[in-house]
Amino acid sequence: MFERVSILIPYKPDSGIRDRNFHWVKEFYEKMFPEAEICVGVSEEEPFNRAQAINRAAKQATRDLFVIIDGDIFCDPEVMKDAVEHAIKAPWVIPFRKIVRITEENSRMLLETSPTWPVEVTEFELIHTSEFTHLGGFNVISRDHFLAVGGFDERFSGWGGEDDAFSCAVNTLCGRYKRLEHTIYHLRHPVVGYENNPKGERNLMLRELYYEAENDKAKMKRVLSQAKSIFQRQDKEERKKSGKQAKQKETIHIVTAANDAYAEPLAVMLCSLLKNKKSDNPIHIYVIGSDISEEKKSLLVKIAKKYKAKMDFKHIDRAVYSEFATFAYLTRETYYRLSIPELFDETVEKVLYLDCDLIIKKDITELWKIDISGYLLGAIEDHWIKQSRNVDLFMPENSKYFNAGVLLINVKKWREQHIKEQVMEFLRAHSDRIQYCDQDALNAVLFDQWLPLDLKWNFQTYHLYDPVAKLKPSIIHYTGENKPWNADHPLKKYYLKYRKGIF
Structure with missing residues (x-):
């Protein structure tokens, strides 16, 4: 099954807790799914441009099914298998309903051990998500559907808004996500929200454009035409080389x-x-x-x-x-x-x-x-x-x-x-x-x-x-x-x- 899967992990080195989380999570997936392709997308922009990092990981990928997962999230291997199986049938998949946010002390103890499953988690906060919240962190989507919306919009600087925008675009152009009822685990790190992001207000305004275009294909395509991503940039460069945009052949x-x-x-x-x-x-x-x-x-x-x-x-x-x-x-x-x-x-x-x-x-x-x-x-x-x-x-x-x-x-x-x-x-x-x-x-x-x-x-x-x-x-x-x-x-x-x- 995982011969078809590329696991995309967005990452920014910090010589601190995020680095330790990332290396533990990456080793976890390498051990649990040796057949999968691990692609790490690095963005060193300040603040961290997660959308850019995801796109850079996708650029490396050679498989036809993408698992997009943050560098501080892991799950029961059976959850990953179920998510991949559903993604073969559904437009895209959000595999979780609950998030186990592990305490700082418990996270530190885990990071001192070799990644394995099951893990011992005794101190945590349990987050119950709704149908419309926590859309990112762990998604499974086909390469075709990821590229159909041009990947993530890199105009979202820092954390916040990029998952909502991506969700609106894919739901509108490819079909609504399938949400599964599983639980995922989140290693502790300092929280960064809109209020701590100097570009947070701009992200909210940009996200509103996607909200307004949801379920309207023509309008969403106009929003995406203004998006910024390495995939759109590559497409424009190819058209420039050809001198004109070639008429697309009928599929x-x-x-x-x-x-x-x-x-x-x-x-x-x-x-x-x-x-x-x-x-x-x-x-x-x-x-x-x-x-x-x-x-x-x-x-x-x-x-x-x-x-x-x-x-x-x-x-x-x-x-x-x-x-x-x-x-x-x-x-x-x-x-x-x-x-x-x-x-x-x-x-x-x-x-x-x-x-x-x-x-x-x-x-x-x-x-x-x-x-x-x-x-x-x-x-x-x-x-x-x-x-x-x-x-x-x-x-x-x-x-x-x-x-x-x-x-x-x-x-x-x-x-x-x-x-x-x-x-x-x-x-x-x-x-x-x-x-x-x-x-x-x-x-x-x-x-x-x-x-x-x-x-x-x-x-x-x-x-x-x-x-x-x-x-x-x-x-x-x-x-x-x-x-x-x-x-x-x-x-x-x-x-x-x-x-x-x-x-």
């Missing part, structure tokens, strides 16, 4: 679903997709995971990073679809397609869903650029089923039946027309007529609202036994029970070709 949003057993085929599919993409459009991959092991998640992340693609893991409660039947090789994860539009905000209007049992042989950008603005989705006719399901699914006689392994989805229209609810209603009302899980119900509901695409984008196994096999496929779909990893499939060589580069 290709890829969604797939898998469990642990299908993680290996998924890795091969993604390798083929990324290796054959020729355009400079960025790729963002979303894996709707069901019990995928941390080892296999790390493999998927490694593949994405190799080709400079972003990857996020999304969680869907299996209980949502527990009432619906599965058949043969079709697993529960097939229903997760129905929840895809819920995973994105209004800035994303289109996604490309891909099954795990595919090999992508051509640049996926061509498929992505197909205009489906007037349809709920673009899909390819199912070569095996064709029109044999029309009567059972109450579809007109001449309606085509699509295969749901490759879907270009108009998530904007999907949400507006409540397609998930319509499909689930059909599944419940006609469970005796369902043979191919959600694919049947999707066809029944959308029979006249989808755009037929060139079959080269979903060349299915049964196409091999048809003259159409002369066509050169752009996507091979290993439909049916015989897969190239469990049988001697006629197109197995393509799967093995891309697998060779991974395993």
Whole structure:
């Protein structure tokens, strides 16, 4: 799990108690989480610029999940694990509700011992935080979301206000934090508040700008455009070198679903997709995971990073679809397609869903650029089923039946027309007529609202036994029970070709 984590610690040397706290805490995390990357951000400004120190730590980080923790805070290792697990699903996480502020004497005793867990804390003050207080000190957030707001605003000089501002920005642009009910421990040091900060009044005024912009994306972006951070400065310098700001290429949003057993085929599919993409459009991959092991998640992340693609893991409660039947090789994860539009905000209007049992042989950008603005989705006719399901699914006689392994989805229209609810209603009302899980119900509901695409984008196994096999496929779909990893499939060589580069 912690192979994906960078622990960011802001720090200012003082040759005193803060130094001793910092070195003890740093050693604590090195011992408890040897797989994690420890990044220390140093700021020697006067007063201490904590925002700058956090940004400098983030600048060093190479992992895709950031734990931001002050140099005087530690916690039960299980709390850290729980926080990281939640951050994979939530926009960002504040892991604590209570703070144990250890007395000066008890802190001194701890610092004289080697860091370990559990620790003996006998003298302390217990702070109960509210939903809206103590937002900083210990946060967990993805690299993508940290960078989406440009890190911390370094205009906050000294302590105070920077966490509130960061919270407002991330809540507005990335999604509201998840607060956990854990306890953290705070080593004693001299307290520095607004009243002891010569820039405290200025910080309060600056914080008010963020408060006023919260929940208003356009307004928050205007506030952030005036922010100061090493990340924004780097971006401006790059634009200056290019002479003008280049038009940002459209991101290709890829969604797939898998469990642990299908993680290996998924890795091969993604390798083929990324290796054959020729355009400079960025790729963002979303894996709707069901019990995928941390080892296999790390493999998927490694593949994405190799080709400079972003990857996020999304969680869907299996209980949502527990009432619906599965058949043969079709697993529960097939229903997760129905929840895809819920995973994105209004800035994303289109996604490309891909099954795990595919090999992508051509640049996926061509498929992505197909205009489906007037349809709920673009899909390819199912070569095996064709029109044999029309009567059972109450579809007109001449309606085509699509295969749901490759879907270009108009998530904007999907949400507006409540397609998930319509499909689930059909599944419940006609469970005796369902043979191919959600694919049947999707066809029944959308029979006249989808755009037929060139079959080269979903060349299915049964196409091999048809003259159409002369066509050169752009996507091979290993439909049916015989897969190239469990049988001697006629197109197995393509799967093995891309697998060779991974395993």
